[in-house]
Amino acid sequence: MRALLAFLSGGLFGAGLLVSGMVDTRKVQGWLDIFGDWDPTLAFVLGGAILPMAVAWRLTEGRRPALGGVFPPKPPVRLDRSLIGGSVLFGMGWGLVGLCPGPAMASLTFGGVEGLVFFAAMLAGMLIARPIRSRLEAMPSPA
Amino acid sequence: MLQQDWIMGAIGGLMIGSAAALFLLANGRIMGASGLLGGLIDGSGRSNLGERVAFLAGLILMPMMIIPLYREVDTHITSNLWVVIAGGLLVGIGTRLANGCTSGHGVCGISRLSVRGIVATLFYLLAGGVTVLVFRHLLEVI
Numbered sequence: 387m388r389a390l391l392a393f394l395s396g397g398l399f400g401a402g403l404l405v406s407g408m409v410d411t412r413k414v415q416g417w418l419d420i421f422g423d424w425d426p427t428l429a430f431v432l433g434g435a436i437l438p439m440a441v442a443w444r445l446t447e448g449r450r451p452a453l454g455g456v457f458p459p460k461p462p463v464r465l466d467r468s469l470i471g472g473s474v475l476f477g478m479g480w481g482l483v484g485l486c487p488g489p490a491m492a493s494l495t496f497g498g499v500e501g502l503v504f505f506a507a508m509l510a511g512m513l514i515a516r517p518i519r520s521r522l523e524a525m526p527s528p529a
Numbered sequence: 530m531l532q533q534d535w536i537m538g539a540i541g542g543l544m545i546g547s548a549a550a551l552f553l554l555a556n557g558r559i560m561g562a563s564g565l566l567g568g569l570i571d572g573s574g575r576s577n578l579g580e581r582v583a584f585l586a587g588l589i590l591m592p593m594m595i596i597p598l599y600r601e602v603d604t605h606i607t608s609n610l611w612v613v614i615a616g617g618l619l620v621g622i623g624t625r626l627a628n629g630c631t632s633g634h635g636v637c638g639i640s641r642l643s644v645r646g647i648v649a650t651l652f653y654l655l656a657g658g659v660t661v662l663v664f665r666h667l668l669e670v671i
Contacts, residue, residue, distance in 0.1 A: 398591070
């Protein structure tokens with residue numbers, strides 16, 4: 387049952403990425419191109435996506451997930467090097483190519499060789515992120 | 530035509546948000562694409578392997594099934610493989626360091642008013658904007 391619901395969620399996510407235009411790198415780069423020919427479509431995508439989730443978070447209060455377990459607790463507010471530095475690196479890659487992890491996977495079956503190369507490079511990046519992270523965290527904090 | 534893109538964007542966005550809501554309310558999980566994939570390949574997500582694989586299978590297979598409904602779908606990805614590889618590496622490293630990407634920090638984080646999600650989103654949007662500015666308008670390589 388958990389796997390079935392996960393499959394359905396993933397499927398709806400993938401369909402939404404396709405319908406919204408998030409798999410179109412030109413649209414994504416157009417959205418990031420604030421100093422050029424700016425394309426506001428992604429604001430509608432993000433706004434549309436946040437709406438049902440804001441309702442969902444409300445519904446979690448005082449309840450448990452339908453399939454058991456507990457809801458993920460809110461993480462402590464920790465604005466560390468990994469969060470900031472990682473987000474900057476991610477943003478650079480997102481801007482360079484116009485794909486983030488969700489759309490990279492949603493477009494795997496029709497994104498051509500370049501899409502496959504991007505996915506492979508992303509997997510490699512995910513693998514080397516672990517040692518980088520432990521080094522970052524071992525470094526003494528400047529503050 | 531641009532207006533129609535906005536409507537499709539909002540509809541697709543509602544689908545993305547509903548998917549995240551379903552995954553949260555049914556499975557009790559946060560729908561973060563980079564976390565679900567990353568935990569699978571670096572071994573940190575062994576405890577819920579089946580759920581991860583099922584989610585990613587849906588994510589990859591559903592677009593393949595509905596693509597025939599479209600006349601043409603083009604990701605318009607650059608053919609410059611060096612740019613593709615650099616971008617993929619940066620996205621992979623960055624999302625794992627930051628523990629999230631557009632879906633986890635952006636959609637699930639902001640909707641919960643999570644400070645980490647909001648800060649991460651501001652930084653990747655800023656970095657993305659500067660990157661497009663530099664590489665498109667100054668260096669003219671993308």
